[in-house]
Amino acid sequence: MTDLLRFPADFVWGASTAAYQIEGAAEEDGKGPSIWDTFVRRPGAVRDGHTGAVACDHYHRLDEDVALMRRLGLDAYRFSISWPRVLPAGAGRVEPRGLDFYDRLVDALLDAGIEPTPTLFHWDLPQALEDEGGWMVRDTAYRFGEYAAVVAERLGDRVRRWITLNEPFVHMSFGYGFGVHAPGRALMLDALPVAHHQLLGHGLAVAALRAGARPDAQVLIANNCSPVRLRADAASAADRLAADAYDALHNRLFNDPLLLGRYPDLSAYGLADPSWGGVVQDDDLKVIAAPLDGLGVNYYNPTWITAPADPAAGLPFDLAEPQEAYRRTAFDWPVVPDGLTELLVGLKAGYGDALPPVWITENGCSEPAGVDDRARIDYLAGHVGAVARAREQGVDVRGYFTWSLLDNFEWAEGYHQRFGLVEVDFETQTRTPRASFEWYRALIAAQRP
Ligand code: GBH
Numbered sequence: 001m002t003d004l005l006r007f008p009a010d011f012v013w014g015a016s017t018a019a020y021q022i023e024g025a026a027e028e029d030g031k032g033p034s035i036w037d038t039f040v041r042r043p044g045a046v047r048d049g050h051t052g053a054v055a056c057d058h059y060h061r062l063d064e065d066v067a068l069m070r071r072l073g074l075d076a077y078r079f080s081i082s083w084p085r086v087l088p089a090g091a092g093r094v095e096p097r098g099l100d101f102y103d104r105l106v107d108a109l110l111d112a113g114i115e116p117t118p119t120l121f122h123w124d125l126p127q128a129l130e131d132e133g134g135w136m137v138r139d140t141a142y143r144f145g146e147y148a149a150v151v152a153e154r155l156g157d158r159v160r161r162w163i164t165l166n167e168p169f170v171h172m173s174f175g176y177g178f179g180v181h182a183p184g185r186a187l188m189l190d191a192l193p194v195a196h197h198q199l200l201g202h203g204l205a206v207a208a209l210r211a212g213a214r215p216d217a218q219v220l221i222a223n224n225c226s227p228v229r230l231r232a233d234a235a236s237a238a239d240r241l242a243a244d245a246y247d248a249l250h251n252r253l254f255n256d257p258l259l260l261g262r263y264p265d266l267s268a269y270g271l272a273d274p275s276w277g278g279v280v281q282d283d284d285l286k287v288i289a290a291p292l293d294g295l296g297v298n299y300y301n302p303t304w305i306t307a308p309a310d311p312a313a314g315l316p317f318d319l320a321e322p323q324e325a326y327r328r329t330a331f332d333w334p335v336v337p338d339g340l341t342e343l344l345v346g347l348k349a350g351y352g353d354a355l356p357p358v359w360i361t362e363n364g365c366s367e368p369a370g371v372d373d374r375a376r377i378d379y380l381a382g383h384v385g386a387v388a389r390a391r392e393q394g395v396d397v398r399g400y401f402t403w404s405l406l407d408n409f410e411w412a413e414g415y416h417q418r419f420g421l422v423e424v425d426f427e428t429q430t431r432t433p434r435a436s437f438e439w440y441r442a443l444i445a446a447q448r449p
Pocket residue numbers: 018021166167170224298300301302303332333334362403410419
């Protein structure tokens with residue numbers, strides 16, 4: 001199996017993490033509060049009241065963690081920068097100690113021969129900006145552009161690959177639509193401006209990075225994309241319309257403006273268009289569609305959809321369960337590697353030459369605690385194979401980042417879900433590489449000429 005997975009020598013092998021999920025040090029060195037620092041204190045928001053206040057204590061264990069990455073043989077490491085560590089109030093005063101931390105991280109990675117791949121926003125908005133309306137208001141997009149310029153000024157001489165946003169769909173829907181993530185607002189479809197303001201912020205950040213980073217720097221965004229499937233027993237015209245509606249909201253609402261410079265017609269599904277109410281202003285789509293050097297794709301599983309049981313209830317689709325008995329991860333997500341091939345081939349078919357090179361910026365699974373994680377090896381082998389098949393079919397995939405290097409704070413699930421190649425004991429902070437770590441190390445080593 002794994003010996004057959006040969007990729008070109010320049011294919012990039014990586015692992016991903018995010019600031020709030022691993023750093024801890026939530027109140028150190030002048031860091032301002034983020035919406036996650038606030039949200040975790042809300043009773044019932046996170047399982048068992050877990051918080052990211054300490055998490056993997058990565059803020060104090062940077063050298064140990066980079067040593068693990070070196071052992072793994074990573075080409076690249078995707079981490080995120082905590083906006084309120086750099087700008088405690090989201091704008092205005094810069095906290096040099098926050099920038100110092102990422103400066104040290106970038107240098108440690110470069111010393112280890114690992115390409116630093118920072119994401120500017122992985123959901124930890126400065127609370128001060130949420131107090132002004134968060135991503136529901138246009139100003140936050142401008143503040144994001146300014147923050148990008150501050151980071152580019154400090155790290156832009158050394159970072160060659162940047163990611164602006166992580167999963168704007170999940171941040172909109174979980175954070176502002178359903179309220180199950182920070183900032184915990186349940187606006188349902190009224191949350192649509194959050195999509196536009198994040199995308200506008202992305203475009204402004206691209207401009208800031210083009211101006212302030214190295215001329216050879218690449219800029220990407222990480223969208224979570226999900227191929228939409230129908231159950232075999234639910235394939236009526238109404239089911240197909242529901243599937244299209246879900247695809248429009250989950251995938252095309254973000255990919256179309258970025259790659260084609262226009263929004264999908266949501267009104268075709270009875271959904272409000274984001275241009276309603278003057279949210280989309282003249283020239284915004286030009287800013288959003290600034291050329292990208294790559295599209296980051298986070299893939300976990302397909303989504304099954306049926307026509308809504310009660311069309312008057314709100315959403316023009318219902319989420320469904322597949323009929324097939326797929327293996328389930330510890331999170332109960334179905335394991336469907338061919339969904340990744342389907343997704344990648346579908347992106348190429350849909351966007352054609354408008355699709356830039358693709359990077360898998362997240363893929364992985366939660367499995368039970370313990371180091372003998374053969375299920376994770378199966379998951380990873382299946383999905384790396386799915387990438388190989390998409391490449392054979394002409395999709396230009398340049399790299400694969402697994403989620404995640406370490407067990408970490410899994411948002412509303414707290415520490416109950418373990419996604420790491422490395423097990424973390426959250427009492428002692430002991431790191432123990434799992435079987436999957438050795439498997440990934442061997443996979444990467446086997447690609448070397
Ligand atoms: C990512 O989000 C995040 O970027 C990362 O921070 C996080 O730790 C990681 O994934 C793991 O969760 O309803 O059963 O079909 C992933 C977003 C949203 C992907 C829910 C899977 C549905 C599973 N996820 N989704 S299911």
